[in-house]
Amino acid sequence: MQSNTPEKCxxxxxxxxGIGSTLAASLHKQEALLCGYARSADKLQALEADLPGxxxxxxxxxxxxxxxxxxxxxxxxxxxxxxxxxxIGSILIKPAHLxxxxxxxxxxxxxxxSAFYALSAVAKHMQKQPGGGTCLFFSTxxxxxxxxxxxxxxxxxxxxxxMVRSAAATYAPRGIRINAIAPSLTDTPLAKPIISSEQAxxxxxxxxxxxxxxxxxxxxxxxxxxxxxxxxxxxxxVFVIDGGLSTIVPKPRA
Numbered sequence: 001m002q003s004n005t006p007e008k009c010x011x012x013x014x015x016x017x018g019i020g021s022t023l024a025a026s027l028h029k030q031e032a033l034l035c036g037y038a039r040s041a042d043k044l045q046a047l048e049a050d051l052p053g054x055x056x057x058x059x060x061x062x063x064x065x066x067x068x069x070x071x072x073x074x075x076x077x078x079x080x081x082x083x084x085x086x087x088i089g090s091i092l093i094k095p096a097h098l099x100x101x102x103x104x105x106x107x108x109x110x111x112x113x114s115a116f117y118a119l120s121a122v123a124k125h126m127q128k129q130p131g132g133g134t135c136l137f138f139s140t141x142x143x144x145x146x147x148x149x150x151x152x153x154x155x156x157x158x159x160x161x162x163m164v165r166s167a168a169a170t171y172a173p174r175g176i177r178i179n180a181i182a183p184s185l186t187d188t189p190l191a192k193p194i195i196s197s198e199q200a201x202x203x204x205x206x207x208x209x210x211x212x213x214x215x216x217x218x219x220x221x222x223x224x225x226x227x228x229x230x231x232x233x234x235x236x237x238v239f240v241i242d243g244g245l246s247t248i249v250p251k252p253r254a
Contacts, residue, residue, distance in 0.1 A: 008082040010227065011074060012036040013061055013118055015054075016043035018188025019138070020087035023220040024051060027227075035074050037061070061088050061114035064121075071121040083227045084122045084135045086115050089157075091190055096151040104152050111156035112163075119167055123176065132175025136226055137164055141184035141242040157182070161238050168236030177235040179226050184242035186214040209244035 010027055014020040015036025024034055024047065034054040038044055044056040055077075059066040074081060090110045092103060115137050126133040142150040143158040161180055168178040185191055185204050195201040195213070205212050222241055225231055240246055 010083040014088035022216040062109045064117040107152040112159040127174040134177040137180045139182035145246040209248040209250045
């Protein structure tokens with residue numbers, strides 16, 4: 001585990017989700033000052049009980065005014081935000097001809113628009129503070145390689161990757177590092193409907209050359225490193241964590 005500086009102020013959007021909560025638990029052990037938001041009051045309450053001292057708020061990440069208000073209040077309370085993590089997203093597995101305009105709009109709002117709103121709100125403050133900071137977003141392996149029936153989510157997450165590269169160029173002179181992680185199917189509550197049966201789980205595992213799907217800890221460990229000083233010279237990058245899915249043809253398994 002990479003050590004983050006004690007009392008570093010880290011904000012996690014989607015802090016109660018599978019990846020967000022796993023990362024929060026790791027950072028909590030490192031004595032980081034954690035603030036976060038999510039939609040579910042029940043999940044946030046449970047997380048606060050598990051991780052004493054964290055500060056959370058219920059809000060909708062697709063509402064820019066709410067995001068701005070949360071970030072502004074965090075700055076007012078703590079003086080700075082050292083790192084922001086946007087662990088918010090959705091999964092839509094549906095071919096384009098069956099994707100309704102409502103499906104499309106919701107996928108873009110939940111994934112791409114929410115990420116842009118957060119970046120805008122955080123960068124406004126982070127660029128003014130000494131030492132800059134770091135921002136981390138999440139894409140998907142489906143934006144790296146063609147996977148059937150992922151048109152909408154691939155487009156939304158592909159937009160995040162383009163945003164990350166452009167923003168990294170914009171804010172590098174101000175000492176802000178901006179990166180993304182692109183995981184394949186990960187064993188989180190969000191993915192449970194996809195792997196609800198043993199047959200579906202085994203099919204998903206066989207798609208990956210390493211014969212498994214990602215665990216939230218796999219992704220959180222990479223995120224932990226990207227937030228640490230060990231990654232001080234890393235920006236504008238998209239890190240794929242997919243068991244070889246996007247680059248290797250799986251060898252048939254007996």
